Amino acid sequence: MKRIQLDITKAAQFLSEGAVKAYEPKVKAAQEALENGTCPGNDFLGWLHLPSSITPQFLDEVQAVANTLREKCEVIVVAGIGGSYLGARAIIEALGNSFAWLVGDKANPTIVFAGNNIGEDYLFELSEYLKDKRFGVINISKSGTTTETALAFRLLKKQCEEQRGKSEAKDVIVAITDANRGAARAAADKEGYKTFVIPDNVGGRFSVLTPVGLLPIACAGFDIKALVNGAADMEKATAPNVPFEENIAAQYAAVRNALYTEQGKKIEIMVNYQPKLHFIAEWWKQLYGESEGKEHKGIFPAACDFTTDLHSMGQWIQEGERSIFETVISVEQPAKKLLFPSDDENLDGLNFLAGKRVDEVNKMAELGTLLAHVDGGVPNIRVVVPELNEYYIGQLIYFFEIGCGISGNVLGVNPFNQPGVEAYKKNMFALLDKPGYEAESKAIKERLK
Numbered sequence: 162m163k164r165i166q167l168d169i170t171k172a173a174q175f176l177s178e179g180a181v182k183a184y185e186p187k188v189k190a191a192q193e194a195l196e197n198g199t200c201p202g203n204d205f206l207g208w209l210h211l212p213s214s215i216t217p218q219f220l221d222e223v224q225a226v227a228n229t230l231r232e233k234c235e236v237i238v239v240a241g242i243g244g245s246y247l248g249a250r251a252i253i254e255a256l257g258n259s260f261a262w263l264v265g266d267k268a269n270p271t272i273v274f275a276g277n278n279i280g281e282d283y284l285f286e287l288s289e290y291l292k293d294k295r296f297g298v299i300n301i302s303k304s305g306t307t308t309e310t311a312l313a314f315r316l317l318k319k320q321c322e323e324q325r326g327k328s329e330a331k332d333v334i335v336a337i338t339d340a341n342r343g344a345a346r347a348a349a350d351k352e353g354y355k356t357f358v359i360p361d362n363v364g365g366r367f368s369v370l371t372p373v374g375l376l377p378i379a380c381a382g383f384d385i386k387a388l389v390n391g392a393a394d395m396e397k398a399t400a401p402n403v404p405f406e407e408n409i410a411a412q413y414a415a416v417r418n419a420l421y422t423e424q425g426k427k428i429e430i431m432v433n434y435q436p437k438l439h440f441i442a443e444w445w446k447q448l449y450g451e452s453e454g455k456e457h458k459g460i461f462p463a464a465c466d467f468t469t470d471l472h473s474m475g476q477w478i479q480e481g482e483r484s485i486f487e488t489v490i491s492v493e494q495p496a497k498k499l500l501f502p503s504d505d506e507n508l509d510g511l512n513f514l515a516g517k518r519v520d521e522v523n524k525m526a527e528l529g530t531l532l533a534h535v536d537g538g539v540p541n542i543r544v545v546v547p548e549l550n551e552y553y554i555g556q557l558i559y560f561f562e563i564g565c566g567i568s569g570n571v572l573g574v575n576p577f578n579q580p581g582v583e584a585y586k587k588n589m590f591a592l593l594d595k596p597g598y599e600a601e602s603k604a605i606k607e608r609l610k
């Protein structure tokens with residue numbers, strides 16, 4: 162099996178000589194602190210050796226529950242937000258057919274997502290769509306109290322029970338939540354749902370290799386053993402004993418910190434050339450954004466889909482403020498093969514491409530863009546993925562997780578908390594007159610007068 166590769170040469174050229182190497186001691190210290198559990202947030206390190214500690218028996222148990230849902234449901238609604246949503250969606254979309262919901266795939270259930278917004282139209286339209294479907298629900302929330310998810314789940318549970326009857330609904334609703342606390346746990350215990358526990362020491366954004374990601378991914382028909390294998394191989398390849406030059410997570414953490422502190426590159430744009438990777442970037446944005454954006458520090462993680470966004474954001478990237486760098490996920494081999502046909506009339510002038518694979522054009526777009534953006538002053542990091550399958554996606558996931566753990570420690574923040582996300586919730590509850598928020602309600606309404 163191949164390994165994901167990292168090429169930082171087109172980023173390092175923007176830095177002073179030896180700048181990446183200069184980060185070696187800091188990166189080593191960060192890795193040791195993670196390994197020894199001496200870093201800030203050390204009660205959230207359960208993800209660190211998760212891939213190598215998942216047993217085949219556990220994966221069999223997840224698969225068995227997935228098989229039951231697959232048998233009994235034509236649609237499975239995955240309810241969750243943030244870390245309880247993005248990993249599953251990222252992997253399912255990266256591995257799936259781009260038109261999954263249109264192709265009438267009889268072998269696999271349709272997976273849809275809810276609980277990640279409060280859009281009334283979204284929820285109404287979802288419930289309309291589900292009306293004549295045999296559907297099940299995976300209710301995912303680590304805290305078990307997240308409003309968006311709880312709201313969607315209340316609607317979905319009611320609809321599922323109305324359509325299938327309470328006792329059958331019980332068999333197609335699964336909860337993934339805390340072992341003891343939260344409303345999702347209370348409902349699961351009362352109704353007798355099958356449950357999986359999100360370990361206390363695995364934070365939401367690091368939880369994709371727990372049942373949070375594994376169950377929906379298995380339900381979609383993908384190989385969770387290969388996924389975990391890929392992650393476990395990357396765990397080995399990025400272990401603290403791997404020399405700095407060979408450790409791609411250490412290199413990634415070093416180069417992005419060097420670009421940030423030495424060159425003032427405050428925005429990292431994750432770029433893909435395969436539309437099905439869009440949600441990998443969404444997952445990555447939460448991982449790095451919530452981990453590093455605190456104490457008024459941190460690189461802002463952004464994302465673009467190329468070549469799509471070259472026709473919109475391309476101008477800004479080429480010539481706007483020079484505060485950005487790019488991290489490109491480059492897929493070596495597409496899964497499918499499509500050749501450009503020749504055309505006798507050649508009205509579009511594209512006969513020079515006849516007989517070439519579509520990917521050959523995509524790769525030249527990628528190379529041309531890389532050179533243009535580097536010429537325009539945008540440092541470029543390339544993450545090369547051999548192909549999009551479960552094994553390499555597993556590698557990619559762990560690479561970004563460990564890279565994030567190291568990078569956040571090098572930056573000097575606690576990468577495993579997210580105190581800032583509470584501010585909007587407090588205001589929202591106060592504005593909605595949630596019981597227990599009486600004083601806040603009064604204060605916020607004063608401000609709005």
Ligand SMILES: O=P(O)(O)OC[C@H]1O[C@H](O)[C@H](O)[C@@H](O)[C@@H]1O
Binds near residue numbers: 244302306365366451
């Ligand atoms: O899994 P839950 O407890 O429902 O949390 C879902 C998400 O929402 C929170 O507000 C946090 O910002 C995220 O880190 C978390 O992943």
